[in-house]
Amino acid sequence: MTRVGIVGVGHGVFGRRSDATVQELAFEAFRSALEDAGIDRDAVDASVVGSVPEYHKQRSLAGVIQEYLGLVPKPTWLTEVACASGSAAMRTAWMSIKAGVHDIVAVIGCQKMTELSTPEILALMGRVGEVQWESGFGTTFPGYYAMFAKRHMHEFGTTREQLLDVAVKNHHYGAMNPFALFRKEITKEKATASEDVATPFQVYDCCANADGAACIVLAGEGRAREISEVPIWLDGMACATASMSVLRRPSLVGLPSAERAAAEAYAMAGVGPADVKVADVHDCFTIAEIMAYEDLGFCKKGEGGPFVADRQTYVGGKVAVNVDGGLKAKGHPIGATGTSMTYEIVKQLRGEAGERQVPDADVGLTHNVGGIGQYCFVQVLKRD
């Protein structure tokens, strides 16, 4: 089966995009990905849209995006696995090229979250967990991760300070990212002065809803080498699941889906965690990034807190993590997050990340989680 290469990437500004519809956001990212690839849209064989339908008034989004991008009558389809929808779109595009069905596929992760009213958002917020046994007690997305944090602190001595080290780092890099929602450094003092959300989390432990889109153009090896001087190879592309209900999980100090997807992605790509120079991980909450370090093998289980406190995940540390600002500072337009992660790693591996560039980055990784870990996608990307 052919190797799959990334030949073009595009990214729009994340934030409250009252200036655009979701298909207009998709168009921005698609146009810049085509410009980046240096190809005409006629060269694209199919598109895959990663997005979560319940945030949009437009039903069956893939069709309206296909039309607005000017890709009709070519095939399109939508993938949905909560916050990992963009990476699921990447995986199905990768599969279609591997299978020889398509040669060049555009993947568009996109989401418009700010059109919903506050009551609509609060109603959705009440159904993030398993609704039969858990949601009846008013569980929330931050509530689940807060319980992971409490348990992690109990078992490993992870501290409140270490959680905030994640937020401080990601805002530090977000300040340098022109696509980020929040472009300001924060201090721990400012973070601890923010409102409680779900103990131990305060506002600055949590990522924010946003609108946005990011597009990735994939091609089979032959076409990838023709189109691009530096194709970035998608050599590891794994997906795993964990039970949706926390009541069916043996442990709450990590995501079993992430551990499994990472092991598979490393094996596919023939690399190990020590080879990864730069990674974008799913920091929907501060504890999520600490658990990701451990689940991905960047450090041992339980050592994620000291790992970030020792600045091992800054540029210049063992592995640079979320040096685009992460979900925390970029904002989290859920369908777009996976493709935004891939965008950043491609730019890093090409050496085009500017003041945030990780030196000698040749192997990179993305870790995109859906919901509270019921889905996890891990990609390993390489430069020749």
Next chain:
Amino acid sequence: MFKWFGKVNYTPYTKVNDFARYLKDGHLMGSRCKSCGATSFPPRADCDSCMSGDFEFIEVSGKGKLHTFTKIVAAPTGFEDVAPYIVGVVDLQEGGKALAWFGDSIAEAEIEIGMDVQIVPRIIEELEDIKVYYSLEQPGTTWSKV
């Protein structure tokens, strides 16, 4: 009558409907597969071990140890009037886990991971409709219909 279960209920119908009826009468029920004997809490109609659909309810003690907890301040629709509230996950003595609110028998300052707790059936009194749930209490706290 699973619609009785939870302050807000999203699943009015299930093959384990009777769980809510038992709870209303003060009984906390898990399930046991009649084919292979595998047990589950929360109960499930379709066996996770052998895939049989033949099950029976079995009463569980509700006793266990606190696995983790959080105080939820930012509440979703339907929970604004009770926020903030403390939610805990318990490892049950008989196997399985449960998620529930802390009840009145445990003060917030006493809550710590690893403590002994018991899941106790509750009825929400103020509402016209029957609403049943369970709460995390000091072991030995008895259910009483109010």
